[in-house]
Amino acid sequence: MASFVDRSSTWLSNAALPLRPILRATRLWSDADGLRMSAAMSFYGILSLAPLLIVMVGVLGWWLDRDVLEQGIVSQIATVVGDQGGALVKQALASAKQPADGILASLLGFGVLLSGATGVFTELQQAFERLWRHGQTEPAKEKWYHAASLRLRGVGYILAFGFMLLVSLVVSTMLSLFSGWAGSWIGFETLLRVLNEVVAFAISAGLFLALMRISSGPKPPLRLLVIGAVAGAILFTVGRQVLTLYLSTAAVVSAYGAAGSLVVLLMWIYFSSAVLLFSAGFAKALQEERAANTLKPSTGL
Numbered sequence: 001m002a003s004f005v006d007r008s009s010t011w012l013s014n015a016a017l018p019l020r021p022i023l024r025a026t027r028l029w030s031d032a033d034g035l036r037m038s039a040a041m042s043f044y045g046i047l048s049l050a051p052l053l054i055v056m057v058g059v060l061g062w063w064l065d066r067d068v069l070e071q072g073i074v075s076q077i078a079t080v081v082g083d084q085g086g087a088l089v090k091q092a093l094a095s096a097k098q099p100a101d102g103i104l105a106s107l108l109g110f111g112v113l114l115s116g117a118t119g120v121f122t123e124l125q126q127a128f129e130r131l132w133r134h135g136q137t138e139p140a141k142e143k144w145y146h147a148a149s150l151r152l153r154g155v156g157y158i159l160a161f162g163f164m165l166l167v168s169l170v171v172s173t174m175l176s177l178f179s180g181w182a183g184s185w186i187g188f189e190t191l192l193r194v195l196n197e198v199v200a201f202a203i204s205a206g207l208f209l210a211l212m213r214i215s216s217g218p219k220p221p222l223r224l225l226v227i228g229a230v231a232g233a234i235l236f237t238v239g240r241q242v243l244t245l246y247l248s249t250a251a252v253v254s255a256y257g258a259a260g261s262l263v264v265l266l267m268w269i270y271f272s273s274a275v276l277l278f279s280a281g282f283a284k285a286l287q288e289e290r291a292a293n294t295l296k297p298s299t300g301l
Contacts, residue, residue, distance in 0.1 A: 024285035028134055029278050037127040038273035044120040045269040046262070050092045052120070057093070079200075085268060088261040124273070125215050131280045132217035197237070205233035208279050215280075220287040227286060232279025236272065243271055 057069055070093050078086025209229035212219065219225065247264060 021282060021285040021289050024288065025278060025282040028131060028281040028284055031134060032127065032130040032277065032281070034274055034277045034281070037123070037130075037277060038270050041120055041123050041127070041273040042266050042270040044123045045273075046266060048120040049089070049265075053089065053093055084261040084264045088265050124211065124276075125217075127277055128212065128215040128219070128280055129217040131277065131284055132215070132219050134284065201233050201237055204236050205229045208232045208236075208276055211276060212280055212283065220283045224283045224286045224290075228279045228281075228283030231282050232275050235278065236275045239271060239275060243267070 053073065057066060057073070070090075073093070074086050074090045077089050206229070209225055212225050212229065213222070220228070247267070
């Protein structure tokens with residue numbers, strides 16, 4: 001009887017092993033105020049939306065036609081967050097003012113735009129650092145140096161966003177061309193939907209990985225960040241379907257009238273930020289699990 005109990009206890013303990021990183025990631029996410037940090041990033045994200053779009057269009061405009069680029073951005077965002085969010089992005093791009101004449105005015109204007117565009121990423125990096133340094137003593141930092149470092153890393157975030165957007169536009173164009181060429185094939189529509197989901201999943205995982213990799217602080221090794229990014233992409237893919245269904249049936253958006261598009265975008269940024277922070281927490285949990293297993297004494301003879 002005792003051996004049966006011991007075997008059962010061992011089996012249950014081994015069966016629960018895959019859940020331990022998930023439970024630990026949830027605890028880390030909660031201890032780092034994941035919901036509050038996500039709410040803060042949704043606020044900063046809305047404030048940084050127009051500057052971020054203008055900077056991205058300005059940078060990518062060196063290689064792509066501006067009108068085509070803006071249409072692609074609106075289309076890609078609308079694919080994820082829906083037509084209401086896409087309409088808000090389109091309005092933000094349309095209402096963006098042209099840079100003032102003169103080199104000095106243009107440089108000052110670009111500096112202001114860059115500062116606004118990096119605001120949301122500064123908040124994101126602080127959230128990452130809270131996760132990476134969980135259980136550790138916060139080192140003393142020079143405020144001006146640390147703030148400047150966060151802003152410079154924010155530029156890296158913008159470049160990562162721009163690169164992933166460029167990849168997404170290229171892949172979407174290739175899929176559209178392939179669809180026009182093989183549109184009469186039997187069963188092609190199902191294959192195209194599967195390809196779109198695979199591409200969206202890969203882009204989500206790549207973006208999550210890039211955001212965590214560029215972050216400051218003692219982040220986990222790259223392999224664990226990749227696992228965390230894949231886990232986050234899975235959660236984002238499933239949650240996206242649920243959130244889309246909720247927004248299409250609930251009256252919470254229509255209750256805000258003309259501000260409904262803004263509410264939709266706020267909810268999407270909030271959800272995406274929460275998933276991203278959980279991905280970071282999962283990578284940190286895997287790192288702690290590996291460290292704990294390394295420190296365990298060997299039971300062999």
